[in-house]
Amino acid sequence: MADEFILSDAGTGAMLLDVAKGSAFDEGRQARLLALAESLSDAHGVEDVVPGMNNLMVTFDPLAVDAGEIERRLLEGWHRATPIEDSGRSHDIAVVYGGPDLQEFAAGLGLSADDVVNLHSAGAYRVAAVGAMPGFPYLSGLDPRLATPRRALPRQGVPKGAVIVGGGQAGIMPITAPSGWHILGHTDFTLFDPHRAFPATLRPGDRVRFTIAGVER
Amino acid sequence: MIEILSSGALNSVQDRGRRGLLSSGVSRSGAMDILALDAANALLGNDRDAAAIEVAAFPFRMRFDVATTVAVTGALAEAQLADRRLPPWWATEVHAGDDLTIAPPTAGARVYVAVGGGIDVPLLLGARATELKSGYGGHEGRGLKRGDRLPLGRRPPGGLPEGGIGAPPPPGRTEADGPLRVLPAAEWAEFSEEARERFVSVGWGVTAEADRQGCRLDGPELMRERRRELLSHGIVPGTVQVPPSGQPIVQLAEANTCGGYPKIATVIEADLWRLGQAMPGDALRFAVVGRDEALAALRETAQWLDGLRKAASLYRVS
Known part of the structure; x- marks a missing residue:
């Protein structure tokens, strides 16, 4: 229903x-x-x-x-309620893949790190919501093969710019903060500036693509 | 101006926090004990949005460059102004050159120091509150340290009587070991009957992981009968989340605006200040109430503040 x-x-x-x-x-x-x-x-x-x-x-x-x-x-x-017209803007976000979780995350799914990088960067994402942290985008469109439960205990300091996934969702850390999501890589894209009238760069309805700027082993 | 002579990084400029920006991911922030902040501003005749200093690291010392007024509320701590000891929840005139020293509290965690006209740091995203977690707002987006000089707003007209004025105990302050009142939250019914019973019957220990963002509690595991991943959703300060470890976390002023963990309950707004005054090792209890009682408690607090504001205005000397 x-x-x-x-x-x-x-x-x-x-x-x-x-x-x-x-x-x-x-x-x-x-x-x-x-x-x-x-x-x-x-x-x-x-x-x-x-x-x-x-x-x-x-x-x-x-x-x-x-x-x-x-x-x-x-x-x-x-x-x-009827859906509003599709008016989102498009953003390309360059990611250097790698970091503390990539290998373990891939292994847990029975995939290679390269598979994870390819699946993650192939997705067409929409900003479903903004929140949790200042300017944090909840991205829909994650390949279901990358869906995994969040970590049992949140990590205390996930760095600003970390490209992360949790459950069936994708996101990017706008600041260094605790998070229970898995880290797949890193970007320099600015997501939040408190001195702007609209402090968050991404808004619900926007489209996001991740491009591979590099893969660290 | 006032000058900070001794401080820890946990002390910060706070007001009532940011509203209307949760959907940009901007946390409310603001005072952890809003009631104490409101009372301090009421005693001084300040706007209710005036910013004060939230003191959570002690001893704290500051100096007044100008004659003005000061109010000290919140946790019970020795407050020494020049050569005078201030009674708790007290407001008084200060002379230029006076030093104020706040000793570690004997009860509670956070003391509020409000000044006539408020601390006039720039408004950012509609408030002067410091967001320590994200590093913006307040004084340079950070906690206060020695040598910081803070501008003051224009103090309201009229002075305080010699000796000063005090606030009577606010609702609930004198029975501070009573249970924190909660409303059941979205996943309440998904917890086992045993878990719900435990939630309201045991004492929950405040762990060392307690800050402006949230407070992790220690006690028996709370298990859900149905385990499922939730989609991320908006949360408010007071939300009691239960991560898979089964140990609850209460989200507070600088809580993330969205979360994904199941929510067993929400601490009612009128009781939120108690979490701002909780210390590691304290035991907390919860009691489930209905909307009506939660609302009545909020009204009682609002009326108490109204009364305090009116009473304080009668004492103001012009």
């Missing part, structure tokens, strides 16, 4: 609409969510509308607007 969803409280002032139903990421549902996100951004009492991967979190001032009202807007909005 395309319209199934789970709605849950995320504390007093936030609500999460999850339309994934535990299944794989779906581009069509994401496009509808982005339309819903846009329609909610000016709603009374709403502070933040945060698209995730097949989900949407809305934060609001619970003293200014009733949680039930947000709930109603989310549900009605979801049923009405």
Whole structure:
């Protein structure tokens, strides 16, 4: 059922609409969510509308607007939402593949490091959402052969520029920070600049390709 | 101006944090104990968005170049202003040249030092809060160190009575060992009955992995009945995640804006300050409440602050 969803409280002032139903990421549902996100951004009492991967979190001032009202807007909005026109920009991002996880990651999948590099750089990715860290892009379009669970314990310092994958998703580290994802390589591409009005370089709907700038062994 | 005479890198300029930028991945940041920050600004008659210093490394010493006002709230710690010892949660006039020294707390982790007119570092992405994890905002995107000089905003008109004014204990401060109230979160029902029962019945130890980003807790493993990978989703400060290790992490002010671990519960906003005051080795308990109680607690806090702001304004001498 395309319209199934789970709605849950995320504390007093936030609500999460999850339309994934535990299944794989779906581009069509994401496009509808982005339309819903846009329609909610000016709603009374709403502070933040945060698209995730097949989900949407809305934060609001619970003293200014009733949680039930947000709930109603989310549900009605979801049923009405139609995908917005495809207007994303395109970005080519040069990657030097290698790093602490590449060999082990490949071995865990029964692949060679070269297979991983080729599969990762062949993908056509879309920015599904931006978040976690400042300007971090959640990229859909990862080859399912590269899908693996996240690490059991997050690593404390994954470096800025690390090109990473986790679950069925791909991403790039905009800053050095903890992450439970696997590191496949490194890029110099700038993802975030707090001195710009729109601090994040990539936005939901944008297209990304990774090019091979080198492979380190 | 004020000058920092002694500080650790964990001390930073903080305000109420950034709103409306979660979808660019910009964490809320801001004070870990917003109630203490709000109270300090209320005592001084500052705007509620005024920035203060969050002190988490002690001893902390600073000097005032100008006559102004100061308020010290948050963790209970000895605060010495020139030759005076300040009572807890206190605001008073300061003279140019006065030194303020904050000793290590006897209870709690973070002290807030607010100054009349606030710390006037540049606004960045709508706030003056320092984002220590990502290195932007506040004073040069970093913690404070000796020799830093910070500009002050224009202090509100009127002065404080001689001797100063204090705040009564805010709601919940005196029974600080009561449970942290939580609302069930998205994956609550996926945890086994035993795990849910454990979550609310045991004392959770605050580990050394506790900072402005989050707080890892130590206790019995919380297992889910259904193990599945979640797609990444927005999270807020207060989210209690349970990674595959089964040991919960509570996300705090500088939490990542999205996460992928299952969420058993969310600490209600009115109780979040308690995690900002938790020290490694402290034991925390959780109690599940409903939306109504969570909202009532938030209202109670807002009313207490309103009352404090009004009372403080009556004492202001013009």
